Amino acid sequence: MNVATDSPRRQELIRVAARLFMQQGFDRTTVRMLADAMGIKSGSLFHHFADKQEILCAVIEDSTRNALVSARKAVSRADATSRSQLLALARVHLDTLHDDRHAHGVALYEWRRLNDEDREHLTHLRDAYEALWYQVIDEARQAGLVQGDSAIVTRFALGALNWTARWFDPDGPMDTARLADELVDMILIPSP
Amino acid sequence: MNVATDSPRRQELIRVAARLFMQQGFDRTTVRMLADAMGIKSGSLFHHFADKQEILCAVIEDSTRNALVSARKAVSRADATSRSQLLALARVHLDTLHDDRHAHGVALYEWRRLNDEDREHLTHLRDAYEALWYQVIDEARQAGLVQGDSAIVTRFALGALNWTARWFDPDGPMDTARLADELVDMILIPSP
């Protein structure tokens, strides 16, 4: 077992696993399916991961960490106005969500299959992401652009966006930028 | 096998199954766990259901059908104004969601474990529910109380509400009525 290394082979496996976990769910994806999809035998998987749980954790951790980095970049690049920052957050959220949609789908749908240890660890990552949103939304509230409680609005916003994973078709007529606009319009009080 | 009847015993099983499916997930809940929780042997389960899949389908169908009935009642009882109707919908949505939270949690989390046949059947039910929301929101838009596309706003609203299943604590300091107020305030343009 070579478990802790970050080899390219391991990265590739995480990508493949994300796809299968999304298509069939974690519990129904067997180690043999994963191995087949990689062109190796099932036993060889455990050269890269200690157990199946670790693969799930790696899939979610990778994608979440990546989303956090992208979101921070987007905020720092955007104009200082609340509307611009919020729009930047919404856009990059939808883009990462539907771009790396297998892995993020896993993070959304298979969260509860994590064991307690991994879940706690990943909760901190997710909290950091949510804190970024809270910060931007609370600034908007202080500027009078948002009514209501910032924490609730933050969670409503993230819920609305994450729910798009269930109905939005990236290959359809609508694009993510349009969705982001609609979300920001819904949250912010219209400036006359 | 007595499969199609609607005996009280079957109803009780559906309730128990909802709890276990929510706590451990569908795939990790074995027929032996279900039987234990009911005080019977695993084989006896198949007197009430053709297979395990049918139990999942029954859990989701029951709760969804119930939610649809409640929502229709709430709309017909509310004042004719858009705000009242939307508020009524949001309140009853959150109440059924957190009241019958095991079953609705299953509908949200375990949707993808349905087989194709069952899923299509239940999609129609869910569409009917969504249509009710669309109707109310589109009327609000025609009255100038909502900006943006009605279909998108509808899905944003339902996403925001369903997401509460992940963070809202019914035993905490906040109540569902407050949440419903916040949602309606977020969706409707503030009346001056």
Added chain:
DNA sequence: AGCATAACCAAGCAAGCGCTAGGCCTGTTG
């Protein structure tokens, strides 16, 4: 009494599961 039916049990089958053990190549390093 005679019968039907619903609800359940005991026992177990065939398949599939995660994971392990030990060994085989191949390329890199001293």
Added chain:
DNA sequence: CAACAGGCCTAGCGCTTGCTTGGTTATGCT
């Protein structure tokens, strides 16, 4: 050259899974 390590394979162990079969018991109807 030898030593090593990363990546993989073969073979299979021990266990759990959903589900089946044939039979038993309790209840109520005629």
